């Protein structure tokens with residue numbers, strides 16, 4: 001493989017990677033991703049020590065130790081356009097030699113655990129509950145730009161696209177599974193499971209309208225009535241499918257956990273979102289350190 005050029009692998013003057021502003025030594029193999037930069041400190045305040053605090057734009061990183069386990073928490077900002085940056089750059093930090101600018105022979109596998117927020121489209125999934133995305137359906141388009149055949153769940157893709165029939169609206173979904181072994185660490189009766197819909201926006205792309213008219217009027221009820229292998233499409237958010245796809249393509253593992261803040265079927269929004277997010281953070285950290 002020839003060396004990556006200056007316009008492809010972009011390093012800052014201090015040798016750190018372009019957007020994340022991180023050096024290879026700044027990250028742990030276990031990485032918690034959160035959307036909101038303010039959530040980074042909500043996670044790292046539980047660490048026994050914080051050894052790295054760096055950031056640039058919406059990408060804030062803390063790395064430290066909890067009960068002897070080295071953990072990184074990083075904010076991705078909103079959307080899979082940012083996931084593309086975060087996952088490519090985190091992989092580069094461990095699997096590209098910045099001196100030779102070539103891929104390393106011996107690869108390092110990373111574990112990604114998202115602690116996010118989300119909106120349920122199923123009436124019986126209440127606000128403030130926790131949901132693990134067994135699978136994700138991407139309406140955002142990110143995977144269409146990669147040779148992603150081996151990472152995708154083609155059977156689910158075929159079934160959802162046929163069921164929805166939204167090709168006439170230029171909407172074609174891709175589908176990706178969570179990593180089963182990593183997901184199993186977070187199983188318990190506190191967690192619900194489902195298929196997560198990852199969208200390219202919060203309003204129109206999640207069937208919301210404030211002043212603009214939706215093109216697809218039965219958007220959420222149609223998605224909510226689909227089922228696949230005993231799982232329903234449970235919730236909308238904006239990162240998981242991209243995470244699952246890019247993690248698999250790079251040889252990493254990923255799982256997405258979300259607090260349900262909105263119930264779209266009942267028209268409810270949590271009054272207690274911060275407390276629920278804090279509870280999911282504590283639950284996730286406990287599972288990470290006790291595995």
Ligand SMILES: O=P(O)(O)O[C@H]1O[C@H](CO)[C@@H](O)[C@H]1O
Nearest residue numbers: 034035036078116117237238
């Ligand atoms: O709370 P985070 O992790 O950002 O996740 C959800 O919240 C944002 C929208 O409000 C989107 O990023 C969505 O995925």
Ligand SMILES: O=c1cc[nH]c(=O)[nH]1
Nearest residue numbers: 117118119236237262
């Ligand atoms: O409804 C919601 C709530 C949180 N995040 C989303 O993307 N959608």
